[in-house]
Amino acid sequence: MSINRREFVKALGTATAVSAVGFPFIVQAGTKAKVVVIGAGYGGGTAAKYLRKYSPDIDVTLIEKDKHFYSCPFSNEVISGERSLDSIRFGFDGLAGHGVKVVTDMVTDIDAAKKTVKTQGGKSFKYDYLVVSPGVSFKPGGIEGYDEAAMEKMPHAWKAGPQTALLRKQLESMKDGGVVMIAAPPNPFRCPPGPYERAAQVAHYLSHHKPKSKVIIMDAKDKFSKQGLFTAGYNKFYKGMIEWRSAANDGRVLGVDAKTGTVMTEFDEHTPDVANIIPPQRAAAIAVNAGLTNDSGWCPVDQRTFESTQHKDVYVIGDASIAGKMPKSGYSANSQGKVAAAAIAAQVTGVKMPEPSYVNTCYSLITPDYGISVAMVYRLQNGQIVGVKGAGGLSPMKASEDTREAEALYARSWFYNIIADIYG
Amino acid sequence: MSILNVKSALLLAGLMASQVALAGGASGEAIGFTCNGCHGYDGMSKGAAPSIKGLPATYLENAMRDFKSDKRPATIMNRIAKGYTDEEITAMSEYYASLKN
Numbered sequence: 171m172s173i174n175r176r177e178f179v180k181a182l183g184t185a186t187a188v189s190a191v192g193f194p195f196i197v198q199a200g201t202k203a204k205v206v207v208i209g210a211g212y213g214g215g216t217a218a219k220y221l222r223k224y225s226p227d228i229d230v231t232l233i234e235k236d237k238h239f240y241s242c243p244f245s246n247e248v249i250s251g252e253r254s255l256d257s258i259r260f261g262f263d264g265l266a267g268h269g270v271k272v273v274t275d276m277v278t279d280i281d282a283a284k285k286t287v288k289t290q291g292g293k294s295f296k297y298d299y300l301v302v303s304p305g306v307s308f309k310p311g312g313i314e315g316y317d318e319a320a321m322e323k324m325p326h327a328w329k330a331g332p333q334t335a336l337l338r339k340q341l342e343s344m345k346d347g348g349v350v351m352i353a354a355p356p357n358p359f360r361c362p363p364g365p366y367e368r369a370a371q372v373a374h375y376l377s378h379h380k381p382k383s384k385v386i387i388m389d390a391k392d393k394f395s396k397q398g399l400f401t402a403g404y405n406k407f408y409k410g411m412i413e414w415r416s417a418a419n420d421g422r423v424l425g426v427d428a429k430t431g432t433v434m435t436e437f438d439e440h441t442p443d444v445a446n447i448i449p450p451q452r453a454a455a456i457a458v459n460a461g462l463t464n465d466s467g468w469c470p471v472d473q474r475t476f477e478s479t480q481h482k483d484v485y486v487i488g489d490a491s492i493a494g495k496m497p498k499s500g501y502s503a504n505s506q507g508k509v510a511a512a513a514i515a516a517q518v519t520g521v522k523m524p525e526p527s528y529v530n531t532c533y534s535l536i537t538p539d540y541g542i543s544v545a546m547v548y549r550l551q552n553g554q555i556v557g558v559k560g561a562g563g564l565s566p567m568k569a570s571e572d573t574r575e576a577e578a579l580y581a582r583s584w585f586y587n588i589i590a591d592i593y594g
Numbered sequence: 595m596s597i598l599n600v601k602s603a604l605l606l607a608g609l610m611a612s613q614v615a616l617a618g619g620a621s622g623e624a625i626g627f628t629c630n631g632c633h634g635y636d637g638m639s640k641g642a643a644p645s646i647k648g649l650p651a652t653y654l655e656n657a658m659r660d661f662k663s664d665k666r667p668a669t670i671m672n673r674i675a676k677g678y679t680d681e682e683i684t685a686m687s688e689y690y691a692s693l694k695n
Contacts, residue, residue, distance in 0.1 A: 220627065504631045505631065508624070508628065524623065525620065525621060525624065526624065527621075527624050527625040527627075527628050527682075528628065529628040529677075531631060531632055531670065531674070543669070543670055545670055545674055546677070547677020558677040560676050561676035561677035561678075562673050562676070563673050565669070565670075573669055576669050577670070579641075580641075580642055580670065582641055582642070583639065583641025583642040584631070584632050584643070585641075586634075586641045587630070587631065587633060587634040587635075587641055587643060588631045588632070590635050590640055591634065591635045
């Protein structure tokens with residue numbers, strides 16, 4: 171162990187306290203602690219920015235495969251035609267302004283033993299700490315026949331971008347009187363209220379432009395997020411237009427035939443005009459390949475820090491992680507990015523990590539002026555992230571029009587602010 | 595590093611660790627960061643949610659306590675405020691008050 175006393179004291183000087191669990195991270199004179207972040211979405215973007223905020227002495231490299239990030243939150247409004255695809259697209263200049271080195275490349279390999287990641291572009295990056303925020307992938311064989319080619323015919327639109335545009339285009343070209351089928355996945359999956367907000371948004375578009383059409387939600391579950399509020403909203407604004415079929419009512423989609431446009435369940439076959447297939451999910455491929463996942467397909471972590479329980483100095487945040495009671499949402503990922511940044515910065519600078527605090531706030535729009543929400547404040551209890559008793563919960567079932575309109579306003583405000591929090 | 599230095603470093607670490615216990619519990623900054631998702635980076639809002647950066651600590655504290663006790667109506671803040679202890683509310687209020695506009 172090559173601890174240099176002068177460096178150690180210097181670290182103490184800037185610290186409010188020393189880690190009670192061990193020595194702070196000490197680097198050789200003249201070098202900075204290197205953190206590599208994989209993925210520039212809600213989780214990774216936040217972690218990169220807040221690492222720099224916690225300690226400008228940390229060298230942060232953010233590796234993202236795309237030049238831009240398309241936000242899944244508010245992508246349903248692109249599908250309904252309420253906003254443009256450009257309005258959910260964000261670049262990384264703001265992050266660069268905070269001193270984050272942004273690399274456009276795809277990580278193909280994580281070597282946790284050598285603490286190195288390799289990219290498709292042939293580059294290699296050494297790290298002291300690695301943050302992995304890769305999002306979700308679709309479970310192989312989750313829906314029979316739903317391969318890359320099928321996705322071009324029956325878009326999932328569950329990763330925003332071209333898929334979002336494709337689903338929008340299909341709705342635009344659909345005839346009045348057509349059927350839109352949304353296949354909702356089993357738990358756990360990215361954005362639990364997402365498919366049901368989407369149904370409302372699609373119905374919003376159809377009710378104005380193709381009022382004879384129908385939306386059928388085919389569900390792999392028997393209940394869903396914000397169910398009471400969504401159901402009441404569907405009845406209020408889209409009566410008779412949205413139908414929900416639970417798993418118990420043969421709602422679970424098992425397979426597709428993209429050539430014929432057929433959607434298959436256990437007992438039936440459907441040929442909707444537009445099929446939006448949201449398949450069963452697991453952590454993104456890079457997390458699976460790096461051995462960060464367990465049998466569940468998701469990444470177990472120390473829920474205090476988000477350090478992987480399978481690889482030291484590797485932190486997994488966002489949808490890919492198993493984060494106790496937190497849902498897989500953009501706000502969760504944002505909150506987790508801050509916790510992981512605090513944990514890493516504490517190690518680097520030799521301070522004790524503050525007690526972690528976690529929040530989820532999630533809005534859904536039933537119409538552009540009618541919003542509902544779910545929120546929760548979480549804390550760590552016996553190593554598990556749990557909701558604070560008596561806190562959080564849903565918008566009330568009975569609320570004035572003004573309240574719903576205010577929540578719609580706050581939903582948009584949420585979007586502008588969380589984006590600025592990450593990319594600004 | 596000599597053994598002597600290791601010893602003194604450990605001693606120092608022990609001393610500092612005992613201060614952690616005193617300062618332990620709520621970190622206004624760590625809690626405050628979780629608010630930024632809705633209230634904007636450093637509490638500067640770009641939308642309908644109010645900016646909270648640099649507001650007086652007593653104002654923020656009173657607002658949060660009133661949300662918590664349902665004395666002050668809100669769409670979502672009543673649900674959020676119930677997630678925090680009074681100590682945490684004080685800590686986060688002081689954090690946002692300390693940010694200069």
